[in-house]
Amino acid sequence: MKQYRWLVIGAGGMAANWLRRFLPAHGERVRIAGIVDVSTDVLATARKDLGLAESQCFTSMAAAYDSVEADAVAIVVPPRFHRQAIEGACERGLPILSEKPVAESWEDVQAIVRATDVAGVPIAIMQNYRQTPRIQTLKRVLDSGRVGAVRYAVGRFAADYREPLAWGAPFRHEMRHALLVEGSIHHFDQLRHLTGQDCLTISGHEWNPGAPSFKGECLALYVMKMSGGAFAQYEGSGLAGGWQNTWHGEAYRLECEGGAIVLDRDHVVRVQEHQRGRGMRVEEMPTVTMPHEGHAAVIGQFMDWLDGGAAPQTTLADNLQSTAMLFGAIEASASGSVVDVQALVADARGHGRS
């Protein structure tokens, strides 16, 4: 078994979990070769906790790229720094596993696609929510064909972030398009995953009704036309004062030919089958078990890929579809129009030259 030496960009916030839980879940297969964080306090705590040497800890990405011998880079800093981190890894020819979203701006997404194409490095995006038992249970029912084709999918995220800093890191409360960029990218990716279809067009709105806890947009309502004949509807709220469907408790409902599959915050997948004259049958499905879940599952798949195995589902090439939904949603709201998501994908694949 090959041991992968990881350079981890970011050491606090979500990166603290990568360093202490998600990467160590793979035991001897993983070694932390170096860490980078602009905060010297965060760096010092991580160094102590992980038993690293001073020479493995950096306050600048450039310095780390210059001196750390690594086999892979994990990027776990806020989205506006992803481009710099990815371009640095490309210059070193290093495989990249980056946190979502690909970047904070469409211009940066195009630059990242260009840089990784030119460097030819393997790159995947962390979409951990595909790899959870509740979602895998739902997906298994869909894939079994029991309820037939998906007519439409409904996704709901709702979290009470009405207090300042309720959503963790300050940048989420200060950035533009906060809910879409930091939150909805997960749900757009999930709607693609569950329907097994890409998005053709998207329309709808993001807005901030004047909530003091956010500078940017924190509510979202969208409708999507998917590539296999299904439609999708998305509701996202960072100001939920009622029923909560927050992280890992998102609600999904798949309305299919022969019934519906429903998942809510109780994590139970229910198959609802209505038969005219005989009423409704509701079956609760046993939840699947997984050797690794969420982040750890994707990290394992990424290393399998580097070992010569199958690519993870969420390579950059795939995730560009979810990312185009995100930036299509921003454009749809700004212009009040229906946005052609596949034109955005083609634009990025052509590196923004079309």
Ligand SMILES: NC(=O)c1ccc[n+]([C@@H]2O[C@H](COP(=O)([O-])OP(=O)(O)OC[C@H]3O[C@@H](n4cnc5c(N)ncnc54)[C@H](O)[C@@H]3O)[C@@H](O)[C@H]2O)c1
């Ligand atoms: N997949 C998930 O479930 C999930 C959950 C939370 C966050 N995230 C993602 O993780 C990433 C980081 O989010 P976060 O909440 O941890 O952010 P954060 O603001 O807590 O920052 C994480 C760390 O990065 C450091 N940092 C900031 N800028 C840096 C730079 N230029 N160079 C080096 N270090 C820098 C900070 O000091 C901090 O310790 C984002 O892309 C976010 O979307 C993913």
